[in-house]
Amino acid sequence: MLPELSLDRTSPIPLSEQIRSQLRLLIVAGQLKPGELLPTIKELARRLKVNPNTVSEVYSSLESQGYLSGHKRGGTRVSQNPPALEPQEVLALQLSARLAREACRLGLSPAQMARWITAQVALLVQPQIKVAALGNTATQAQRWAERVQAWLGEEAQVDPVALGEGLDSGYLFVAVEPQMLHPARSFIPAVARPNRWRSLPAWARAYYEGPQGAD
Numbered sequence: 001m002l003p004e005l006s007l008d009r010t011s012p013i014p015l016s017e018q019i020r021s022q023l024r025l026l027i028v029a030g031q032l033k034p035g036e037l038l039p040t041i042k043e044l045a046r047r048l049k050v051n052p053n054t055v056s057e058v059y060s061s062l063e064s065q066g067y068l069s070g071h072k073r074g075g076t077r078v079s080q081n082p083p084a085l086e087p088q089e090v091l092a093l094q095l096s097a098r099l100a101r102e103a104c105r106l107g108l109s110p111a112q113m114a115r116w117i118t119a120q121v122a123l124l125v126q127p128q129i130k131v132a133a134l135g136n137t138a139t140q141a142q143r144w145a146e147r148v149q150a151w152l153g154e155e156a157q158v159d160p161v162a163l164g165e166g167l168d169s170g171y172l173f174v175a176v177e178p179q180m181l182h183p184a185r186s187f188i189p190a191v192a193r194p195n196r197w198r199s200l201p202a203w204a205r206a207y208y209e210g211p212q213g214a215d
Helices: 016-029 040-050 051-066 087-105 110-125 138-155 188-192 194-199
Strands: 068-073 075-079 129-135 156-161 172-177
Touching: 016 051, 016 087, 040 051, 040 188, 087 110, 129 138, 138 156
Parallel strands: 129 156, 129 172
Antiparallel strands: 068 075
16 A cells, blocks of 8 residues: 655655655565555545646656556556666665654654755755856956855855956846955046946946946
8 A cells, every 4th residue: 555655845846756756765665565556646646636647747757667567457556576776776765764763763753854854955956156256357357256266165156257248147146356346446447437337237336335426
């Protein structure tokens, strides 16, 4: 009999992948025996409160991978000879078993444990933060970008951007080169020329501490 599956609808992991991974784990762990009959697509969709197309996709995927076998009259069953686990999957299974035992010892529910694991996975797979290092010239921007990159480490992607260059919307933060913030330094001659000042984006102008009427 198919155990109750747990779905986290707040997770970035698609519901189909959550269902697929749990069914696959039940099969390779031996909790679902070879030849065992699974619920129909409509029945499992009703139990999990998901679209039947989601369950159909999962069944088809596991069937193509050799974990399930489908028959029009006999329903969907666990394959007689499901694929063997890869070495890293064996280690992952052992690790998850130890984690589950420890979670039970601490009094955590399966749903709580699933949320914690999902949150950790989301942190690992999130993309790098993009930062634009804004400088007066290409050379200054490059030097400034290297300094900012050293501060932020590998979790950020820092790109040099010289004044007047285009800037796409993918950057989450902008680091303005210090010389551009001081009204007594080289920034004033640069912005005194109308074309250069107008080329500075509005968000960058807000960092300027000197008079802004140079144009």
